[in-house]
Amino acid sequence: MGRPNNEDSKYTPAQGWQNHEDAAHDDEAPPVYELEAPTVTMPPPGNTGATNDGRIHIDIDSHLTKSLIKLVPKASKQPHDPSRRFTTSGRLNVRLNIVIQVVGSRGDVQPFIALGQELQKHGHRVRLATHDVFESFVLESGLEFYPIGGDPKELMAYMVKNPGLIPSMKSLREGDIQKKRTMIGELLSGCWKSCVEGDAKTGRPFVADAIIANPPSFAHVHCAQALGVPLHLMFTMPWSCTRAFPHPLANFKVGEIDPAVINYVSYGVVEWMTWQGLGDLINKWRYTLDLEPVPNTMGPVLAEALKVPFTYCWSPALVPKPLDWAEHIDVCGFFFRDPPSYTPPPIIDKFIQAGPPPVYIGFGSIVIEDPAKMTSLILEAVRMCGGARAIVSRGWSNLGEGMPDENGDILFIGDCPHEWLFQNVAAVVHHGGAGTAACGLRNGCPTVVVPFFGDQPFWGEMIAAAGAGPHPIPHKSLTASNLAEAISYCLTPEATSAAQNIASQMASEDGVKAAVQSFHANLPLERLQCDILPDQPASWLYKHASIRLSKQAAQILIESAIIDARDISLHETHPISITNQRWDPITSTTSAGVSWVSNLATSSTGIIIDPIAELNRSKGHGSESSSSGAATAGRMALASAKNIGRFNMHVFKGSCVDIPFAAAEGFRAVPRLYGEEVKDHGEVKDWSSGFGVAGKNFAHGIVDGVSDLWKRPYEDGKAEGAAGVAKGVGKGLLGFGSKVASAGIGLVAYPGQGICKSIRHAAKSGTRKRIKVKRLEEGQWLVDQKRNSMDPRVVLERFERLRQEGLAQGNRSIKSGISSQS
Incomplete structure (x- = not known):
């Protein structure tokens, strides 16, 4: 990080640059430190690239930096609320299956062993998913282990040669990049399996109820979205945007722009460059989980946009929590495991x-x-x-x-x-x-x-x-x-x-204890508990009375023939929805248009390339018989037909749904540009919510758009006089145009988006079916383990009481509706 031209100034994480005299009077100021290496050679103006020490140089004149600066929120005069572990009890009576996903060296794994041991003390079942070489290290610590693949030695060797995010020419020549991408693909697959697969040695079933991960595992938020479970990130290195200090991998020189703003932007630059290298790989893997691809504009900011809880495991005595970190971000202290019993040689x-x-x-x-x-x-x-x-x-x-x-x-x-x-x-x-x-x-x-x-x-x-x-x-x-x-x-x-x-x-x-409190405090308790066995997490929803059921409770009811497996659906304790943030109609429609053209180009070239690939594959197998030739021709025709279908689908969806939807969202977002809060009409999840959002957006758009024509000049004129009136007229006209346009386009766009999502949900059901099978397997295992220690009548009686209460409530709602109509 850059140092101003003042020998008496120092940089503190809490307050930025200050002089020695000021620092001396601040009892809570952390130690001063400097992040910029003095020998860094800066790249030419306009570039954002790697310095010779492997960190990322941020050029304040680059297009990326200027774009990100526009998105930096205004500094609040008031600090955020304290971390949630200070404002909630932190107590949790629910016993969860927790998978901890860690990518890195032994030093990265060891703190999470300490965390896992503390979680076990609270009754949780803990599985640590990491590289195969750490199996004995994990098992000897009393935790369950799942191998996710990847060679940490190879990863460490790559990082030594490429300490930043941009690979060296030597690594490019030696093919290290493709090796790393292959390893990341293996890790993504291994992390997903760690959430749903049983123990490889004992066969004991396991389906995660919550995920804890370090950011370099990359799969965390996507696994959590597929399962609909809570995610909590924990790390030893700053990874959340703050004005207090820059990203440790970032380097810049202070110029005309406020250093605090560049500090904030540095996190976005580093995340953007990471996504540029791995985004296509992650989206390809998401396809195997029946998840939609993450938009390129959202990939680098997923954790921040979704407000994923984040715990930093360093001592607040060294780096206190910055004032602009929200309540879901915590600094808890270093993680230390219990000292192992050791007798030196x-x-x-x-x-x-x-x-x-x-x-x-x-x-x-x-x-x-x-x-x-x-x-x-x-x-x-x-x-x-x-x-x-x-x-x-x-x-x-x-x-x-x-x-x-x-x-x-x-x-x-x-x-x-x-x-x-x-x-x-x-x-x-x-x-x-x-x-x-x-x-x-x-x-x-x-x-x-x-x-x-x-x-x-x-x-x-x-x-x-x-x-x-x-x-x-x-x-x-x-x-x-x-x-x-x-x-x-x-x-x-x-x-x-x-x-x-x-x-x-x-x-x-x-x-470690503080981190467990932070984890508990950020869980969605209102959706987490089973309605029948409150010490167990809810995994199912009984369709006919909205009763939340744990794996064990559901299995008891199924075995007792009280319900059928078709009567329950997967319950998401923490649903995750990734939506593309729109800022204005120009960039939104342009982005949607570019994506549309790209999809059309991919599917059209696939019409020719994929059949050729099938032909080359058959030649590689040495097939020469007439029957194999016919089979090859059939596969070639099928590959071509699939791409023709994709092409036609992209033509319709892009022109009739995606671009109109992007335009409606872009017009709806325009008032945000001049400081007006944009109304949230809810998320489009299916055809029903699509029509609902369209109706709300139309009603509010027309009413608010028309009222802006007189409301804006009046309010701004009252505050700023004649100049305010002129300004208000402009805002009113802009608001009228954008809101009415969004209302009109949205009548088609939102229902169309909802219908497409409903169709996709029905067609892409493979992952949900696999999750359902795995949860039923674990439910069966749990019942078998506790068959002699638990009376199933407790479950049956509680379920019947809740079902009757649900039916009675439903009847009252129906009568109330009829009465109101009459």
Whole structure:
């Protein structure tokens, strides 16, 4: 982030740039820190691209930045309400199936193990879905495990070569991008399976009632939408738009535009560039789940637009929650698991006892390109410190390969719990992963961060700002000399005192418990509970009386022949709808038109290309018989026919539904441009709601449009005099035109959109059917497990009482309607 030309100014997350004197009087101001590396080479004006340290340069003159700046909401003078965990009880009596989806290294997985263990204490069933290599790590912690695929070593190696979001030319030449996309596709599929598939070893059924995920898992919101369950994101790195500080992967220089605005925009730029690389892959996968594609304008802002609850697992003593983060965003503290039972090998114990506390050096899951060179550098740096001793973790890069474990004042070790080890060292040198940084600070260890990618520079700067270590040294800039200087600083009394001060503040925090409270506080309790067994989540809705049923309750009723499986439908405890936000009729119709032309082009070229692909596929199999030739011809004809059907469908839907719908929404949104709040007429979900929205939009559009002609000049004139009258006339004319246009077009557009959604819902039912089967399987398993411990008559009696109450309520509603009509 850029620094203004003022030597006395510093940047704080809570207040932006301020001078030293102001900061000294602010007891709640967090440590100052700087995010911009001083050696960054800026790209030419007009570009938004990668700097030489892998972060994203934001050029304030680029078209993307200017467009996003227009969408930044005005700063509120009042802070948002406090996080929901402070305004709700946080108590939850419902026992959920929770899947935690984590993509990353061991350091990314470990905090969620601590979270899962705490969730289990509240009675939840917890499954941690992550890479296959962490299976034993998860199972030994007492959690259920589901493999989602993906090789974290390969992912770490890619991130070291491409620390930002834009790949290097070397990665392009070596085909790393396609490898990463293939891995992401595997992870998306694995994350979905983790929500609905049973345990691979025990066969125990599992269907998720809620999802917790870190953002890089990418599948989270889409899985939650398909299941209709709550989602909660948790991360160690800022990922929500704020004016307080920029995205850790963003870099810019302060200019004429308010730095706080650019801070806010930086998150949109990073998300936009991520979606540009993966959006097509995600939408292709969504198709397999019978979900509609996410519009390109919505993909980068999904979590923000849907107000997905977000918990950040870092200490508020280091980075307090920004004032512009809403109540569904929380900062809870670092996640620490219960220290594992550990007895060190004799060689480690003997080394620690043989002299003064050593320095720990290790890069964990980072895959270093030249481990031998890094090993030599570390050995030289330790020797330059004069009298210092070091424990070096070999890690995934296998530092010190071929060397004996003990080499004078240096000991090479394998895996060793940081919780134990960091209690016995004088300082730590590592890559700056949030988990490792947190463990070092918790134990009062001064810290040197050698960042490689991601949030590692962010944590390095935070530690330096607190005085508990030097400024981070990017791994490409690391030398024996500057590493020796950094270690020497960490061994000073000043650094030790600063680190111990942080440790004392962290001792009063319990991030895991706070995060569970935050998770509970953001659940939709009013839709979550089963009406018959209130300690279980509702999975079904009894169609004839709107009774919410858990998997177990429904299965008992089915087995007792009280209801049939056809009498229940899937209940969504947290429905998610992704709608394209429209800002004006020009951009909305243009966007819809471009999408329409693209769909037509794809389906028309498919008429020719797909049959050729079928022919080439048959040649590849070496088929030469007449029967196989006829089968190939049939597949070619079918492929062509499918694309002809798609072409005709796109012609009709685009011209008669999509473009009119975009125009109606664009005209409806126009008053927002001059500060008027646009009325919400509800969401178009099916044909019925489509006609309902059309009616409301027409009535309000005509009435409000006509009234604007006199209402706007009167109100603005009253406030601003003659100038206000003129301004009001303009607003009135614009409002009249836009609202009446939306009302007229909407009479066709909204019902058409609703009819299309109803048809699609009926045609795309495969995923819903699979979910229904999986929930019935788990219901059967639950009943079998509790057959001897639960009397089914409790369920039958409660259901009959609720059904009678529902029928009576329905009869009263009918009589009331007849009475009102007469």
